[in-house]
Amino acid sequence: MQSTLTTSETLPPARTASRWRPRHASAALALVPFITLLALFCLAPIAWVLIHGIKTDSGIGLEHFGEILSSPFYRQAFGNSLRISLESSALALLITLPGAASLARVPGRLRDIAIAFTNMTSNLAGVPLAFAFIIILGTNGAITLLLRRWGLVDDPQLYSSRGLILIYSYFQIPLGLLLLYPAFSTLDDDWKHAAALLGARPGQYWLRIALPVLSPAVFGTFILLFANAMGAYASAYALTTGNINLVTVRIASLVSGDIFLEPDMAAALSVMLMGLLILVTAVNQWLLKRTNRAS
């Protein structure tokens, strides 16, 4: 309603308000279902979480957060989530960096096929992905048997945090490739030739020229992968039925488990998780601004 009024005030005086207001009102009407749905299924649940995260028996306070931070169980959940997210994002980035560099340098036809294929594999996520990994790396999985026959690994420990890191990396790779490869295609081949003319070795070119140019994209991609992994739940749940202590697993079991339901604690954990994600994104934005100013 308010926007209707402000828009009609800024209109040229030749168009009378009485002619315009009803028209804009009907236009604003088109926004009502949109706002209602968004409010019901996104804003209201988030508001509930925020309010109940800080609400205590005696009013408003940080009691829940204190309880979380002093509990070894919740601290372990955060530790596991952070470690698995960091390691899987780093691993995925290590694989996608040379991958994206190559993807930007292959002929168009191969690139189109590779991108279509990457898109395709990004559909394999969540529960189906966990099952696919059980088939290849489970106790009797095809690759497990292969590794055992070669005497390399006896048990790949798929149902542990190691397995989770592997699965998370798998679903991070397509995402990382698709996010990074546009940045690599902005690298100009002339820079490489210029650097070589000035006597730089390939290693020096990558370290002193290419990486500084790419660093905002690389760092931004890393943050996105990290946030994606921190919020992931389906594949961990499907793989271990919640036996690995992760923040998302804890949140879910506090509201939908069978025994102890503590929605307020789930809300407090959620607030901490969101706070962490906001913090990481803010740091990324700040670094981005700094590099932009420097260049």
Add this chain to the structure above:
Amino acid sequence: MQAKTWHRCMVTGLGGLLAIPVVATLLYSLSSEWGATLLPDGLTFGWYVQLWHDPRFLTAFGHSLAICLGTLFLSTVVIVPAVFVTFYRFPGLNRLMNVLILMPFAIPPVVSSVGMLQLYADGPLPLIGTPWVLIGCYFTIVLPFIYRALANSLGGMNLRDLMDAAHLLGATTPRAFLSVILPSLKPGLMASLFLSFSFLLGEFVFANMLVGTRYETLQVYLYNVRQTSGHFTSAVVMSYFLFTLALTWLAARLGKIGSQ
């Protein structure tokens, strides 16, 4: 020349790495038995026949299709007019809208489920356990994608001139929107709808936490039959995977037609 070969090998190798789980699942779903040997013992379509005759699977698949199609219909009916009105009447709202549509994207489904379970378990809107709550949640999931696709199309055309021309020819605003603007939004919209369809079919968290077996969807079914047989679950995974593949392929094709 050497660098070229390296790049080719790198891309092919990465593709091979990504293909391993897909190929293994496909092989597993087609093999009669695959126990202690490196390669399957025999090939069969039996698991697929069994799956496509399982009434529980067919029901779950039907539920998923109903929820996805319902969501896409609702999203189209709600988002298309909202984007148009924002661009045409309230361009000042554009920035706010861009923040709003990203909110569901930035918040993990587990977190919004917490609030949803408390708000809609009972009271005036007892939605938990019904497909309606999923349609609402899925609306927020597809919102950023559909909104961005539409906003890109609208930003690329000369909206005001087109509308003015239509008005001069005597069309009302809704009429002008339906017969002038909407046809040019269609390719982008269709591509985003197919894409949304494919990842809604893969949604598990909301479906499992908010509804579970009370209205079993494909992913919840897949999770619940995990104990039966690896071959059988592989057949479920591959059926689902091939279905989404067809959808994304259609999306890509429509996107290409749109850009031509």
